[in-house]
Structures are given as structure tokens and as C-alpha cells.
Amino acid sequence: DADVTQTPRNRITKTGKRIMLECSQTKGHDRMYWYRQDPGLGLQLIYYSFDVKDINKGEISDGYSVSRQAQAKFSLSLESAIPNQTALYFCATSEPGTDQPQHFGDGTRLSIL
Amino acid sequence: GQQVMQIPQYQHVQEGEDFTTYCNSSTTLSNIQWYKQRPGGHPVFLIQLVKSGEVKKQKRLTFQFGEAKKNSSLHITATQTTDVGTYFCAGPSGGSNYKLTFGKGTLLTVNP
Numbered sequence: 001d002a003d004v005t006q007t008p009r010n011r012i013t014k015t016g017k018r019i020m021l022e023c024s025q026t027k028g029h030d031r032m033y034w035y036r037q038d039p040g041l042g043l044q045l046i047y048y049s050f051d052v053k054d055i056n057k058g059e060i061s062d063g064y065s066v067s068r069q070a071q072a073k074f075s076l077s078l079e080s081a082i083p084n085q086t087a088l089y090f091c092a093t094s095e096p097g098t099d100q101p102q103h104f105g106d107g108t109r110l111s112i113l
Numbered sequence: 114g115q116q117v118m119q120i121p122q123y124q125h126v127q128e129g130e131d132f133t134t135y136c137n138s139s140t141t142l143s144n145i146q147w148y149k150q151r152p153g154g155h156p157v158f159l160i161q162l163v164k165s166g167e168v169k170k171q172k173r174l175t176f177q178f179g180e181a182k183k184n185s186s187l188h189i190t191a192t193q194t195t196d197v198g199t200y201f202c203a204g205p206s207g208g209s210n211y212k213l214t215f216g217k218g219t220l221l222t223v224n225p
Contacts, residue, residue, distance in 0.1 A: 101158035
């Protein structure tokens with residue numbers, strides 16, 4: 001979805017490095033999400049934010065932190081990267097409500113050596 | 114916590130054959146969503162089902178929501194190579210804090 005932009009698209013880094021993945025959206029949605037995708041494991045929720053002042057942990061938040069700098073920006077940080085954090089990371093947005101679809105960015109492929 | 118299970122994990126078909134993936138939730142769902150992820154792409158929303166027993170069609174795709182609102186299925190008639198990808202179901206969870214719990218997906222490959 002071109003309205004949800006993730007940077008970088010690919011990143012290779014070393015164990016112990018700090019990494020930030022960025023997500024910006026022009027959809028005007030209040031809700032933003034970070035997911036991790038591993039082969040065969042589907043999409044696992046890392047963190048989600050319902051507005052700038054509301055940030056919540058997901059299923060697998062250990063080793064990750066987030067920052068909601070503005071309604072349109074939600075960044076994910078790995079403070080000290082480890083190899084098992086190698087994965088495909090997706091940002092998504094949605095409108096409020098239990099029946100609203102999520103709109104995904106193109107993803108960031110992260111490799112930690 | 115809530116679990117959403119999908120079967121099969123993989124399905125390989127010949128072009129023209131039918132395909133079905135099944136989704137089961139451990140809890141009753143207010144609605145269920147289906148997404149498709151093409152190889153190398155990102156998940157894209159396909160459809161949402163809300164009512165008990167609801168059936169919706171999109172061309173060759175038929176989506177059903179179970180009477181008890183705990184299971185759902187996606188059926189593709191006469192598959193084409195463009196149907197290749199991973200199909201995910203997802204249901205809301207977390208009480209008043211809306212978030213989606215995704216199934217692990219079914220990877221469909223189509224032999225031309």
C-alpha cells in the first residue's frame with residue numbers, strides 16, 4: 001500500500017547494533033502496528049499504538065521498543081540486535097473500530113549477522 | 114489467549130483445480146477478515162465477514178463464516194496462477210483494545 005511507507009526496505013547489520021525501522025503513513029489513520037513475519041509463523045504483533053499517547057505491547061515485544069513521533073510516524077527500534085531477530089517486519093495502519101481492515105507497508109527485510 | 118488456527122499450511126494444486134483453506138478460532142469472533150500476500154509482497158485485505166452463516170463471493174473466491182462465528186473458510190474455484198500466495202485469516206482480540214490475531218496462513222502454489 002503506497003500510503004504506508006517503510007524504510008529501509010532491506011537492512012543487513014551485525015549482532016549488538018542498534019537499528020531503527022521507520023514507518024510513515026498518509027492515510028490519516030490513528031492506529032498503527034508493527035508485525036514480525038517468520039516463515040511458517042504468520043504475523044506476530046510486536047507493538048501497537050492507537051494514538052500518539054497510547055502505545056501497547058503485543059505478543060512479542062521483548063527486545064523491541066517503539067516511538068510514535070506523530071500521528072503519521074511510528075518507528076520500531078532494536079536496541080541491541082541479535083540473530084534471531086532476523087525476519088521480515090511490517091508496519092500497518094487502520095481506522096478505529098473492531099471491523100476496520102489493516103493496511104500494510106511493503107515491509108523491511110532485516111538480517112542480523 | 115485467543116488462538117486462530119489455519120489448515121492446511123501448504124497446498125499445491127494444478128491450475129483449474131479448486132482450493133479451500135479453513136480457519137478456526139478458540140473464541141467466538143465479532144468478525145473475521147481475510148488477507149492475501151503474494152510472494153515477496155505484503156498482506157492485502159480481501160474481505161470481512163460479520164454475520165453468523167454469512168457467505169460472500171468475489172469472482173472465483175467464496176468466503177464463509179460459520180454459524181457459531183468460530184470458523185471460516187475461503188474456497189477458490191478453478192485456480193489460476195494469479196491465485197498463488199499466502200492466505201491469512203484474522204480475528205479481533207484484546208477486548209476493547211482492538212488488535213488482530215492472524216492465523217499462520219495457507220501457502221497456495223499453482224502448477225500451470
